[in-house]
Amino acid sequence: MDVPVVAVALGALLLVVVAGLLLRRRRGRRAGERVAALPSTTPVRLTTHARERMAQRGVLERDVALTARAPHRRVTDAEEGSVRLERDLDGDVLRVWVVAPWPPATEVVVKSTAWQRVALGRIARDAVGAVVGPGGARIREVERASGARVAIDRATGEVRATADDRRAAEDAVRRVEALARRA
Known part of the structure; x- marks a missing residue:
């Protein structure tokens, strides 16, 4: 193999490694990232x-x-x-x-x-599309009616509703499950 080709390949590899390290460092500062614990004696x-x-x-x-x-x-x-x-x-x-x-x-x-209260449920995977509705219209209606945010995992059918109030989160899950039964 030619020496310049090896040098270029090693240079490219080094560039990829450095870029990966820099991206990893930046990602650690993003919002919502896990953080280290403080000493238990911190007031x-x-x-x-x-x-x-x-x-x-x-x-x-x-x-x-x-x-x-x-x-x-x-x-x-x-x-x-x-x-x-x-x-x-x-x-x-x-x-x-x-x-x-x-x-x-x-x-x-x-x-x-x-508190952010969380309620969980599950619907059939084949009902997810009908529950979400065209452009997310049905799920937005559930969110407006219940006051909760709703996320549905399309792969598993898992429903996760979050709200300041537990009743609102549970109401959202019940509404989603009712829509799924009718789908």
Whole structure:
């Protein structure tokens, strides 16, 4: 084999490896990406607003501390100067908004909290198209009527509805299942 051909091939391989590493590094900073846990001794301070929201929404302080110290996902909101941390707990998602930057220098300051309630169901795979409707019209109607967001896996027929209120999420799943029975 010719030396210039080998050099070009090695150069191309090196370029692909470097590009892959750079893309991987960038992807790690995207919204919703998993984040490393903080030390368990990191102080978590709750604002008055956060305490009020916790009381209204049935959020426990221990769950807030767990989410703040060991979130599963992170989304930065530069306009609000905050970071939304999310953790999956007992089938639902706890969202905790904290003061930016993340990770914090000394303590985590919690601004607000909310639950994202999740309800699951399953429909026949051959009914998915009829349930979704032309251009997603039927599923959007279910979302409007229930107040929940609905996702259906076309490959498995799994239905996932999310809402601030468990009843809304469960209502959405019931509506989807009823549409599937009529399909």
